[in-house]
Amino acid sequence: xxxxxxxxxxxxxxxVLQLLKPYxxxxxxxxxxxxxxxxxxxxxxxxxGRGVDLIVGxxxxxxxxxxxxxxxxxxxxxxxxxSQWIMNMVNNRITFQVVRDIRVQAFExxxxxxxxxxxxxxxxxxxxxxxxxxEQFSDGLLMGFTQLFTGVMTILGTLAFMFSIDWRITLxxxxxxxxxxxAAKFIAKRTYSMFRVQSETRAEMTGLxxxxxxxxxxxxxxxxxxxxxERFDRINRDLQKCGVxxxxxxxxxxxxxxxxxxxVYAAVGVLGALIAIxxxxxxxxxxxxxxxxxxxxxxxxxxxxxxxxxxxxLACAQRVFDLIDEEPIxxxxxxxxxxxxxxxxxxxxxxxxxxLPDVPLIEDMNLRVWPxxxxxxVGPTGCGKTTLVNLLMRxxxxxxxxxxxxxxxIDTVTRDSLRAxxxxxxxxxxxKAGTVAENIAYGKPDATRxxxxxxxxxxxxxxxxxxxxxxxxTVIAEDGGNISQGQKQLLCIARVMLxxxxxxxxDEATSSIDTRTEVLVQDxxxxxxxxxxxxxxxxxxxxxxxxxxxxxxxxxxxxxxxxHEELLxxxxxxxxxxxxxxxxx
Numbered sequence: 001x002x003x004x005x006x007x008x009x010x011x012x013x014x015x016v017l018q019l020l021k022p023y024x025x026x027x028x029x030x031x032x033x034x035x036x037x038x039x040x041x042x043x044x045x046x047x048x049g050r051g052v053d054l055i056v057g058x059x060x061x062x063x064x065x066x067x068x069x070x071x072x073x074x075x076x077x078x079x080x081x082x083s084q085w086i087m088n089m090v091n092n093r094i095t096f097q098v099v100r101d102i103r104v105q106a107f108e109x110x111x112x113x114x115x116x117x118x119x120x121x122x123x124x125x126x127x128x129x130x131x132x133x134x135e136q137f138s139d140g141l142l143m144g145f146t147q148l149f150t151g152v153m154t155i156l157g158t159l160a161f162m163f164s165i166d167w168r169i170t171l172x173x174x175x176x177x178x179x180x181x182x183a184a185k186f187i188a189k190r191t192y193s194m195f196r197v198q199s200e201t202r203a204e205m206t207g208l209x210x211x212x213x214x215x216x217x218x219x220x221x222x223x224x225x226x227x228x229x230e231r232f233d234r235i236n237r238d239l240q241k242c243g244v245x246x247x248x249x250x251x252x253x254x255x256x257x258x259x260x261x262x263x264v265y266a267a268v269g270v271l272g273a274l275i276a277i278x279x280x281x282x283x284x285x286x287x288x289x290x291x292x293x294x295x296x297x298x299x300x301x302x303x304x305x306x307x308x309x310x311x312x313x314l315a316c317a318q319r320v321f322d323l324i325d326e327e328p329i330x331x332x333x334x335x336x337x338x339x340x341x342x343x344x345x346x347x348x349x350x351x352x353x354x355x356l357p358d359v360p361l362i363e364d365m366n367l368r369v370w371p372x373x374x375x376x377x378v379g380p381t382g383c384g385k386t387t388l389v390n391l392l393m394r395x396x397x398x399x400x401x402x403x404x405x406x407x408x409x410i411d412t413v414t415r416d417s418l419r420a421x422x423x424x425x426x427x428x429x430x431x432k433a434g435t436v437a438e439n440i441a442y443g444k445p446d447a448t449r450x451x452x453x454x455x456x457x458x459x460x461x462x463x464x465x466x467x468x469x470x471x472x473x474t475v476i477a478e479d480g481g482n483i484s485q486g487q488k489q490l491l492c493i494a495r496v497m498l499x500x501x502x503x504x505x506x507d508e509a510t511s512s513i514d515t516r517t518e519v520l521v522q523d524x525x526x527x528x529x530x531x532x533x534x535x536x537x538x539x540x541x542x543x544x545x546x547x548x549x550x551x552x553x554x555x556x557x558x559x560x561x562x563x564h565e566e567l568l569x570x571x572x573x574x575x576x577x578x579x580x581x582x583x584x585x
Contacts, residue, residue: 012318016141019098026094031149033087038153040080042161042295047073049288088146095142099134102317105324106130112328115395116355124207129323132206133199133316140313147306151299158296165285169271173296176264183256187249191308194246196315201239203319208235246312261297268293330397332414339413339421342406343371344502344533346392352400353391361387361556365401371502374534376544378577379553385537387556389505392535394418405503423501427508429488436465437472440494447498458527459494461487497528504534541578550574 020027051069107130163170212219212228219228268289276286351365362384369375377385390396391403394410403410410418431439440455441447447455452472456462464487468474476483483491496504506525522543538544545564552560552567552574560572567574 012314012321015321016098016314016317019101020094022101023094023097026090030087030090030094033083033090034149034153036083037080037087038150038157040076040083042154042157042292043076044073044080045288045291045295046161047076048291049282049284051284052287053282053284084150087150091142091146095138098141099138102137102320102324103130103134106134106320109324109326109328113326114329115390117326122207122211124210125203126323127210128203128206129319132202133319136199136316137313137320140309140316143306143309144313147299147302148310151303151306154295154299158292162289162292162296165289166272166275166281168275169268169289172267172271173264173293176260176267177300179260179263183260187252187256191246191249191311193315194242194249195312196318198239198242198246199312199316199319201235201242205232205235205239208232251308257300258297261300264297265290265293333412336412336414337408338417339405339408340417341421341502344421345369345371345404345406346503346533347404347407348388348401349404350401351391351398351403353387353396353398355387355396362391363556365556365558367551367558369533369535371533372531373549374529374536374547376536376538376547376550377553378538378541378544378550378574383553384556385553386507388553389424389507389535389537392503392505393422393424420499421501422503422505423496423499424505424507425489425493425496429485429492431476431488431491433475433477435470435473435475436468436491439476439491440472440498442495443499451498452494455494455498456491458497459490460523461490461494464490493525500528502532504529504532505537506534507537508539541581552577 047069051066051073054066054069110126110130159170159174162173208228208231212232219225272281272286272289275281276283281289346367346369348365348367351362353362353365354360365388377388379385387396391398392405392410394415397411405413405418405421432442437449437452440452444451449472453462456465456472465472465474536544536547544550547564549561550564550567551558552572554573560567560570560574562570568578
C-alpha cells in the first residue's frame with residue numbers, strides 16, 4: 001500500500017521530530033523528570049486532603065498526626081521544584097541544540113545555493129529565514145518542551161488520582177474534556193496558514209529595510225524617500241492585517257478553553273458536594289477533588305497557548321525547511337581532480353548558455369585564449385560579457401559545449417581548485433568588517449605581513465593605508481563605509497595581487513576610480529598581468545587599447561575580434577563604439 005505523503009504542518013512536525021532524534025536520551029530524561037514533577041505536584045492535594053480530614057472542628061485538631069503530613073508535604077514540594085528546575089535546564093539544552101543544528105543546515109545550504117537563486121531572492125528575505133524565523137521557531141519549541149510535556153502528564157496523572165477517589169466525578173470530567181480539545185484543535189488548524197503569511201510578510205519587510213539601509217545614499221540621491229515610505233507603509237499594513245488576524249484567531253483558544261474548564265470545575269464542585277453529603281466521600285477528599293479539577297483544567301489553558309506558539313513556530317520552521325530543501329549547485333563530480341596551477345590557457349568550444357530556458361543568450365561560443373594573452377571584452381550592456389566571465393568562474397553551468405582551462409574541462413575539476421587559478425576584481429567592491437590587513441588577506445589568510453604590504457604597494461594602496469590611524473590594523477566598516485570608493489577598489493585589487501593567480505578577470509575594475517588614480521592602477525595592472533592570461537571587461541575603451549585581442553560582443557555572440565588598430569581600420573561596430581566615446585564636435 002502506498003504511504004500517504006505528509007503535507008503542511010504534519011510534514012513540518014515530522015521534520016522537527018527528525019531533528020530531535022539525535023537527542024533521544026535527553027528527551028527520555030526530560031520525560032522522566034516531567035513524570036516526577038507531575039507525580040510530586042499531584043501528590044500534594046492528597047496530603048492536603050488528609051490534613052483537612054484531621055481538622056474535625058474547633059478545638060478538635062489532631063496536631064500529632066498533622067506533623068508528619070507537614071514534613072511529607074515539604075519534601076514533596078522540594079522534589080517537585082528540584083525536578084522541574086532540572087527539567088527546564090534539559091529542555092533549554094535540547095531546544096538550543098536543535099536550533100543550532102537547523103541554523104547550521106540553513107547556512108550550509110545558503111552557501112551551496114546557485115547564483116540563480118540569489119538573483120531572484122532578496123538578501124533580506126534569506127537573512128530573515130536564518131535569523132528571525134529560527135528565533136521564532138526556538139521560542140515555540142522551548143515553550144512546547146516546557147509546558148506541553150508537563151501539561152499532558154498533569155492531565156493523565158490528575159485523572160488517575162481523581163479516579164482513585166471517585167470514579168463518577170472522574171467520568172464527568174472525561175466527558176466534558178473533548179469540548180476543550182475540539183475547540184483548541186479547530187482554532188489551531190486555521191492559525192497555521194495565518195502565521196505562515198505573517199512570517200512571509202515579515203521577511204518582505206526585512207528585505208525592504210535591508211535594501212534601503214544598504215543603499216541609503218542612492219535613496220537620498222534620487223529622492224526615493226517618499227516612495228520608500230509608501231512601500232514600507234504598504235508592507236507594514238499587510239503585516240498588521242495578517243498579524244491581527246493570526247493573533248485574533250489564536251487568542252480565541254484561551255478563553256474558549258477557560259470557559260470549558262470552568263464548566264468542568266463547577267461540575268466537580270456540585271457533584272462532589274452532593275456525593276459528600278450522601279457520605280460517599282469525605283470533606284478532605286472533596287477538597288482534593290476540587291484541587292485536582294483546578295490542576296486538570298490549568299494545563300488545557302497552557303496547552304492552548306502552547307498550540308498557538310507552536311503554529312507560529314511551525315510556520316517559521318517550514319520557511320527555514322524550504323530554504324534547506326532548495327536545489328543546491330551541482331556538486332563536483334566524484335572523479336573530479338584538483339586543477340594544478342598552470343599556464344592559463346582557456347578554450348570555449350561550441351558553448352551554449354541561457355539564464356532562462358526560453359530566452360537565448362550564448363548559442364555557439366568558440367574562443368581560444370593562449371597563456372599570457374590579454375583579452376578585452378566590449379559591447380553594449382547585456383551582450384554577455386559578464387556572463388562569459390561567470391561561466392569561466394563556474395558561477396553558472398554551461399548548457400552545452402565544452403569550456404577548458406589548461407586543457408581540463410572545468411566540470412572535471414573541483415570548483416575550489418578552478419577558482420584558485422582565477423583572480424577577479426569587480427566593479428562592485430566588497431569589503432568585510434575587519435582590519436585592512438584582514439581584507440587584503442581575505443583570499444590568502446595565511447599571508448605574512450610582508451606579503452600583504454607588498455601587494456598593497458603594487459596596488460598603489462600602501463600610501464593611503466599608511467595615512468590611516470592604525471595603518472594596516474585600522475578597522476574598516478562593513479563594505480568599507482568609512483573609506484572612499486576608489487580606496488575600496490584599490491584594496492580589492494591588492495587582494496587579488498596577493499594571490500597572484502595565473503588567470504585574471506577584471507570586470508570594469510577601474511570604473512570607480514578617478515582619472516589620476518586610474519593611471520597608477522593601470523601601471524600596477526600592467527605589472528600584475530605580465531605573463532598572465534587576462535580577461536578585461538570594459539565600457540571605457542581607452543583602458544583596453546593595449547589588449548592582445550579585443551572581442552566585440554552583441555546579443556551573446558562575438559561579432560568582431562582583433563587588435564585596437566585592426567578593429568578601427570575595419571570601421572565596424574567597435575569603431576562606432578569608439579567614435580561615440582571620443583568623437584568631438
